[in-house]
Amino acid sequence: MSDTDPTTATDDTLRTPIVAVLGHVDHGKTSLLDKIRGSAVTAGESGAITQHIGATAVPLDVISEIAGDLVDPTDFDLPGLLFIDTPGHHSFSTLRSRGGALADIAILVVDVNDGFQPQTLEAIDILKRTQTPFIVAANKIDTVPGWNPNEGQPVQQTMDAQSDRVQSDLNEKLYEIIGELSDNGFSADMYWRVQNFQANIGVVPVSAETSEGIPDLLTVMMGLSQRYMKEEMEIDTSGPGVGTVLEVKDTQGFGTTLDAIIYDGTIRNDDTIVVGGLQGPIVTDVRALLRPRPLEEIRTEQEFEQVEQVAAADGVKIAAPELGDAMAGAPIRVIRNRDRKEVIAEVEEELAEIEVTTQEEGVVIKADTLGSLEALSSTLEEEEIPVMRAEVGAVAPRDVRVAETAGEPTNQAILAFSVEVLDDARDLAEQEDVELFEDDVIYQLVESYDDHVTAIEEAQQ
Ligand code: GDP
DSSP, X not given: OOOSOGGGHHHHOOOOOEEEEEESTTSSHHHHHHHHHHHHHHHTTTTTOOOOSSEEEEEHHHHHHHHGGGOOGGGOOOOEEEEESSOSHHHHHHOEETTEESOSEEEEEEETTTOSOHHHHHHHHHHHHTTOOEEEEEEOGXXXXXXXXXXXXOHHHHHHTSOHHHHXXXXXXXXXXXHHHHXXXXXXXXXXXXXXXXXXXXXXXXXXXXXXXXXXHHHHHHHHHHHHHHHHOOOOXXXXXXXXXXXXXXXXXXXXEEEEXXXXXXXXXXXXXXXXXXXXXXXXXXXXXXXXXXXXXXXXXXXXXXXXXXXXXXXXXXXXXXXXXBOTTOEEEEOTTSOHHHXXXXXXXXXXXXXXXXXXXXEEEEESSHHHHHHHHHHHHHTTOOEEEEEESOBOXXXXXXXXXXXXXXXXXXXXXXXXBOHHHHHHHHHHTOEEXXXXXXXXXXXXXXXXXXXXXXXXX
């Protein structure tokens, strides 16, 4: 399959493709990811599975162990697959890279019994818009009445071994999914009939319960990635690193840190980086690059170990000064041998795509994705409610500290859209009289805040 001269293969080594899992709630995204991780841990007993920040790397030899005869590792020059740990299209659309999607390829999970649902269609829209190649995992095949499980086996022979009744029931459901894909403008078929997975969507029947079809799913992912990465993604992993912030959080002993995915180049522990911040690009020096310790060592010392460098594609925790304003979903770029101004301008350009206007005084808003943050911010702008700080992520004590200093009493409020409020932030808000509003529906969130403002104004009269 590979046309690379084996003697030069190392120079041509492609970087690990980044894989995201999308689909409707309860269709099995989390279970499928857990099963892939679990199968990988079992197959890679020698300790081949390392923990990562925000993502799980499954190396090629472990994939070929799980997939058995289906994957011949010598056919591939990919190091493996990197699965983003947070499933769902909210995280998918937050995780941008240069305006596109951070993930190179995606798995769209569809429950065979439930078929296409609203979030399946939303996910399809996002995949279309970002032009992300994907395959469909038709999940929960084990729930077809009369199914005779065949734990962890490739799915085609498992399907052949079922009774005629079960086979026809399952086929009917699978063809409904293929029909839905075609209604949405995709040519799709059962994966074993697809030749070119970029032109045609392959449907892989799987069970996240019994692991049936997971060997096939990984095989198809490898085939799709190999072709896609080769044609679209020749990347020099030794160049200056480029990445995306997953989360901004405090790490004991390191202050404010970034959980990040590096999708291009390499980041080193002595690099100067530019990070997207609320007030614009932040230029800072890396103090440490951190990785979770291997499981058995965790109990002995601190949870993280320092590493010298991290090459794409991989997750890493970055410790550096001045990260207080950094935003989840924002870009990270290493300067190294590049022109400082040019790199800052690139980050500025990427930030300009994130349209959230803030003022000197106003409320604090938090949302689960940059997309929802933009939506919430524009609703507030229409209602002339000023925003002082807008950020993606859970409500943390530092948000309360900001809200406390927000000027007018009506501004001492945090509007949290579809995000968690950390316990210590909730306690602090109560103590400092900062009002917390939480909702998963934007207009309801804004409505409760409006009611609060009316109450304050009435009390003042
Ligand atoms: P998510 O919301 O898409 O992440 O869905 P989950 O992974 O949380 O799964 C929702 C429910 O479906 C859970 O109760 C799972 O145990 C169950 N489930 C997921 N995959 C399968 C499957 O392949 N077979 C069966 N029988 N149940 C499944």
